[in-house]
Amino acid sequence: MTFREPVLEVKNVCKFFGGIKALDDISLSLFDGELVGVIGPNGSGKTTLINVITGYIKPDKGSVICMGKDITGLPPHEAVSMGIVRTFQITRPFKELSVLSNVMLSVLFRERNVEKAREIALNILKWFNLEDKKDLMCKDLNIPDQKKIEFARALALDPKILLMDEVLAGLHIEDAKRILDIIRKLREERKITILIVEHRVKLLAEIVDRMIAMNAGRIIAEGSSSDVLNNPEVIKVYLGEGYK
């Protein structure tokens, strides 16, 4: 597959938390329609990277460029209006609102009309097989359903670039595969550029075009999933010698 130009560029980004280098001179590009996986041990800066791109954290150095525009430090709601949408590792639904209202709140960003937004939201819920649960409060859902809702809400924002923070964590293999199917379907139908942070490396390897491995705030390997997963440093710091 060939990709045209980068839709998102991260250039020499540094972020320090006190004395800890969470991101240490990170540069990467996402190309149009690409699906990139990011792996790495806990604390390697994966979530911080997402936080910087989506405006939740301002980098100490470096810049984030989206479709030729410098968006460094833009507040999250403005990043959303640029089409940059994220999901949270720990799901952040509106717990006391219904499933339908939760998805509607995302749809309303592009569709101001409440009735039309309701229709669109119902359609999205059908995608996820959640239409029977539309009137339940989000706090009453089980973890897999909450994960699905988190994903559904992100999709409802009609993203151009989707950053997913451990959507598969804690999911049963069947549920995880269903989410992966939806991600595949999405790419085919909507041509969204996706970056996935994930620990379930084998599942991730099945769907990504390219993989990036991070450790201690740096990129230590980048390339096809087989290259990255066979990289000696990646095996040493993350996968472990027994991985094969």
Add this chain to the structure above:
Amino acid sequence: MMFLKEKGPDFYTYIFLNAVAILSLILSLPEYILHVIILSFWYAYLSTAWAIISGYTGQISLGHSLFVAAGSYATALLYHYYNITPILGILVAILAACLLTMIIGVPSFKLGVRGPYFTFSTLAAAQVLYYLLIAYSQITGGELGLSLKYMGNPLYLQFAEKRTYLLMICLLWNLEIIIVKAIFRKRIGYYLVAIREDEDAATAVGINVFKYKVLALLLSGIFTAIGGAFYTIYFNYISPSSVASLQLSFQIATTALVGGARSWIGPTLGAFLITPVMEYVRIRFGSQYATLPLMIYGFLLIFIANIASLGLSRFLFKGRDELK
């Protein structure tokens, strides 16, 4: 007027109270009963306004007397010193509410002042105004307040009939309810509730939290200031302790909370429960046992808070998602 097609206990309550108002306009009720009904509508109106920022949007204000005082003093001072009719005074009251939102709301929302800290800043702001009104007594009449001259001129919204004032506050309340209901059929209503539920999650779905908080406070403040102007028009007398006090701020908040600050009819329900009971207790026992009314009020609050933590409307009409 789409919501006239709605059914359900909250809607019937709304119709019932309008019927009460119409009957009181037709029948010649005793002056005092009429006064209690007017007062109940006034509290219903103020608490509904409070609910916009504090109930739906979740930014608890304990300084709404700030807006009441701004509205009532603006109207009163213009009439007292420049003989300007309260009709224009109301416009100035609205301007004052906008100004106060700029001074109080914009900086605190911009700086991300949340939760108890926002509550304290509203409380402090209201106290500052209270003491300013006392300090500048040459203009405001200090603690004794201002007595406005009564000319009986309808152009100055002065009427001999108490019923005219009932009509006035009832119309204001209806207008407010219609606007609040309209908000909930629009995107802004969803956004306000989203901010209440989780500000960070709201930001994640593209909501400009700052903008919508300011809008909510502005709307709430404008309604409240108009309520303050009504106080001046109705009583022809204002003082810091009646319109700028901490007690009024608390009363507005508790009335809304008792009735249910997240439902459109809740604050009204609270007002029509608390106001008549408190007035009765005050008349019946107030002269002998000055603090008894407050004790009864306290027990009433504890009792209701225990049986219905989200307000009576939720308790009586069975809870449902405000956004359905």
